[in-house]
Amino acid sequence: MSVEIFDELLLLAVQNGASDIVIKSDKAGMLRINGGLEEVDMPPIDGEDALEFVEESLPTNFREIWEMEGQVDFAYFLEQAGRFRVNAFLQRGSVSMVFRHIKSKIPTFEDLNLDKDTLKQFIEAKDGIVLVCGATGSGKSTTMACMLNYLNDLAEKHVVTLEDPIEYNFIDRRCVFNQREIGIDTPNFKKALRAVLRQNPDVILIGEMRDADTFETSISAAETGHLVFTTLHAASAQQAIMRLFEYFPPEKHELVRRKLSESLRGIIVQKLLPSLEEDSLVPAQEIMVVDSVVSSTIKYGKFDKIQSLLDVSPESGSRSFNKELFRLVKEGKVSKGNALRNSPNRHGLEMYLKGIFLSDSNRIIGN
Secondary structure, eight states: OOTHHHHHHHHHHHHTTOSEEEEETTSOOEEEETTEEEEOSSOOOOHHHHHHHHHHHSOGGGHHHHHHHSEEEEEEEETTTEEEEEEEEEETTEEEEEEEEEOSSOOOHHHHTOOHHHHHHHHTOSSEEEEEEOSTTSSHHHHHHHHHHHHHTTOOOEEEEEESSOOSOOOOSSSEEEEEEBTTTBSOHHHHHHHHGGGOOSEEEESOOOSHHHHHHHHHHHHTTOEEEEEEOOSSHHHHHHHHGGGSOGGGHHHHHHHHHHHEEEEEEEEEEEOSSSSSEEEEEEEEEOOHHHHHHHHTTOGGGHHHHHHSOGGGTOBOHHHHHHHHHHTTSSOHHHHHHHOSSHHHHHHHHTTEEEOTTSOEEEO
16 A cells, blocks of 8 residues: 555545544544544555655654654645644554544634634733633634634734644734744744743744643733633633642642633633534534633632532633523524533532522522
8 A cells, every 4th residue: 555545645635524534554444434434445455555654744843752752743734635633652563543634714703603702802801811621622723723813904913823733824914923843843832932921922822732841931921911812621620720730849839820710811612513514523612711700719619619609600701511402492593402511510400401590609490
């Protein structure tokens, strides 16, 4: 089998609307379509061909990483199909790869079925940190790209992105974008983070909040008048906040709470659910807007109160996953069954669907 089969497989994936392509040596390729994996009718992919593809496609700067670590992230471009984010790795001594298709057109809020009125308040913030959270494949990068592309038509800003690898390519309109790819434009995240505040940005996108250095740089940037967008793997707004404290020893937690309460502007947590309207996926978002009440809750470490604040603060734009799932069911966008399967609190969602809600005074009220 020639390495050209990989290009043919990627083209087939794009033609069939696949979000990801999973390749394992000595197995047929798999396409992720609307959340499910489907095997392609093709001969098994030879391990030597998979290795040859990686070695031919890998940028020179990344070859040492591949040889030393047995895993590497890089970008791959196919003229007929566009750009892909690739993670190549060894498993049991053989090569596997996962390709994520990066669509060339940055979608709008309307394309993604996102709440523009709530999200734009994060984009219009003068400074602070906005966290976009969710599992791998939940659309975090696409949501951030959508938000920054909205900013591109809103104001004259200098935006610096630190990505591993670059996903969406931004075209300068009112904003000037400088996109730095880790391993190509800068050796690593640590060096890129040290330099970013000297590059005169108004807005900084950091591909992932991965350690204490990233957090401290984000805080420093927010405190000096910059707006920072970054991602974090977390299943809820409450979990996202608590995860940040894992980067620091207990004796620093009080300082971190104070700084976070002052700098955090909001948290978006996203899941993708099968749509009832068409053969596609629809995002469900838990949103926490940091107002004075939420800020005080973070400052004093009352993290167990966060979930209830999301349930009873609709005027700020905050909402829990259950409130969002309830809306999507009522609007006919997702099925009741899928909503319940994805709910972090199935009983609570069942109450909403019966018209029973929790009021601001914590009283149960009927609909």
